[in-house]
Amino acid sequence: MAQRDTGTEQLIKDTAKRIFFSEGKFHATTQDIADAAGVNRTLLNYYFRSRDILFEQVAQEARAETSALLDEVFSAKIGFKQKLEKLIETFMEQGMKYPFREMYVITEMHRGDKTVPIEKINRLNNFLKEISAEMEQGNIKKMDPRQFCMNLFALMAYPLISNCLNRALFNISSKEYFELMHDRKKLIFEMIYQ
Structure with a gap:
């Protein structure tokens, strides 16, 4: 053979x-x-x-790669502020590398199996507890931690998913757009910790 x-x-x-x-x-x-x-x-x-x-x-493989990188962030034994900064950095870097992966994942969930593995649900629940604790300490604005999570991922994912539209609207090149996305990582973090 x-x-x-x-x-x-x-x-x-x-x-x-x-x-x-x-x-x-x-x-x-x-x-x-x-x-x-x-x-x-x-x-x-x-x-x-x-x-x-x-x-x-x-x-x-792409889903597993992203999941492994995010698992590393979520399980890191660091303070919430550092974890959030690392999460934004990791998610945005992966999103810039593969801007259409999120669109694919969402499309696939609409098409078929909507189950999420229990370890991902547990990971999210632990992160929601960390968000709640940070809110209780007065470090970030109080709201439903799920709303915080959805806001965070919307701030990160939407500009990546809509990059073709935004480049056309702003009449800029891919290079310029990705420079904006690099700046965006810091802006998202600063919006949360004003």
Whole structure:
């Protein structure tokens, strides 16, 4: 049996991830991906058999990557203020790297399985408790901690998801827009801790 070239397989996955989640081309064909990776379509099909299998594998890995990074932040034994700053930094950096991943996750939840793994629910509940404690100490404005969470993620995710629209409205390049997003990390944190 022939030995699989894991370097080529990874190149194909990395290329697909870039095309799907950085460029937002969810309907890219196997030929589009093969061309961008510099391999022939037969080789791509050898590793993944179909575009759907490749897409699902890449999407699963992208979700796992983000989840691992966020788990690291949420489980860090640091103060809430530092944790929040690190969360904003991590989420925004991932969002700038893969601006269409969030759109994909939301679309998939609308299409099918809406269950969230219990460990993610527990992680969120622990974070909500930290938010409540910070509010009780008077460090951040009091509100329903769920509202705080939704506001925080809206401040981070919406500008990333709507980057094409915003670039057109402001008539700026991708480079300029991502400079705004780098500045935004600090602005979000400062909005919370005025």
